[in-house]
Amino acid sequence: MSAHAIELKAAPAGRDTRPGLGRLTKVELRKMVDTRSGFWLLLAVVGLTLLSVVITALAAHEDQKTFSHILSNALQPAGILLPVVGILLVSSEWSQRTALVSFALVPGRSRLIGAKVLAGVLLALAATAVALVVAVVGTAIASTSAPHQWSLPLGLLLQDIVYVVSSMLIGIGFGAALLASAPAIVFYFAVPTALSALGSINSLHGTIEWINIGESAGPLTERVLSGHDWAQVLVTLAVWMVVPLAIGLWRITRRDVG
């Protein structure tokens, strides 16, 4: 309990320097991995990625043992669990009430949300890189006679990236729009199921397939999309990603925190 530790110093450098977006992004990246839930979620992503590659490489049908297919399977754990990481990154500031600390240090709330989005994109890219590496190893091990075993069209690789990054951003959007962990997670997983159920009604099918994330984003990792497919993906992402993010940003910047 030394007293000198809190001595007031005459305005040391950095005292009135706004923390840059890079530094805030680094803080948000760290927040995703330094909690117990965040740590286990990310470990689960890595573990399940390995598992799905091993299973595909060993047990899949011969002509499915291609790099692009193994990669598609390797990305599924990230696509399913990263949204939860994204939800928690925003909603835990409210459910754990850390917003009272975060916004005290960064009163520009939209900058803080911007840093969360950037951190989410970086983590999604890292997850994609991990999946790529694991899929390369898996493909090498899966000796197969399938033709074009190693081919991966550039378009498909870009779609893979879009798939993982958008999954993460959808999570961040849901977390921001609902500002509560449990409802955001439940909504995120329940709504596509409900939409699929609605989509099975013939008269609604045409409309539902334009907003059902499960249906329109699914092919992203499977095949190079046609123009019509892309139109569906963009409409779905607008509904699932852009709208929640916009609602969230509006709520967070306006709302009293406490």
Add this chain to the structure above:
Amino acid sequence: MIEAEKLTKRFGGRAVVDDVSFRCEPGTVTGFLGPNGAGKTTTMRMICGFSHPDSGRAGVLGGSYRELPNPGRRVGVLLDASAQHGGRRGREALALSALTMGVEEGRVDELLALVGLDRPAARKRVRQYSLGMRQRLGIANALIGEPEVLILDEPANGLDPEGMRWMRGLLRGFAERGGTVLLSSHLLHEVDAIADRLVIIGSGKIVAQGSKEELLSDAGTLVRADDAAALGQALTVAGLEAREAEGGGFLVDAEPRAVGAAAQGGGVALVHLAPAGDAGLEQLFFDLTTDNGEEGE
């Protein structure tokens, strides 16, 4: 320096903070005192830019809090000790703050030592912390940027007597080096021991404010006699405002000299006659608590 100027905040038509004005000067510790639900927390959150006043303004260091480029280096804030992620280790919570405001991470361990969280405690997840440990972590978090101003909401809540004494020393030292401190409490004795100025709030309104000496001298006279009925009679005859005090006797809104004269006039033998001091402050505070009830914040 902290300023609140005619701050008003309404929730659902009810003014929870009503025309609140006060100033905290460098070198002083201001105790912000009021029962639960009186508006302390709402006022402090408006000062820190967490909620918008419906009218009036609040500021720190001559401007609004939200305009500070790197607020953590100028103003240390502890608004709620429970507002930490339960799944994060104590040390990590401080490290995040240090990183955000650009303070070297070595200072984290310095602060942990200062607030008395040892290595095993710092490695624990915050979920396992007692309220007292959370308060210590919160105070460390407020101090990490070497601020000039401290704003602490109920920091003594959950501290044991040793912790209270420690915090008194810490905050007094901070003020003596020219810092400004605003701390709130719903318990008179917590603030009484630390603060040199008091701002007392009840039902959203400031009821009294000033230095402790001023408030104590305004507190009236405490007088007791074995024959309480006769004493009450004598005070009434002399035209003095008197109320029954906690623990017997009367609290009289007059100087001891006038009260003594009134007793002599009524022929009542006194057993106690003195400025009310703390007893008067307690009475004022007790009235507030009973008038307003527990409304919750």
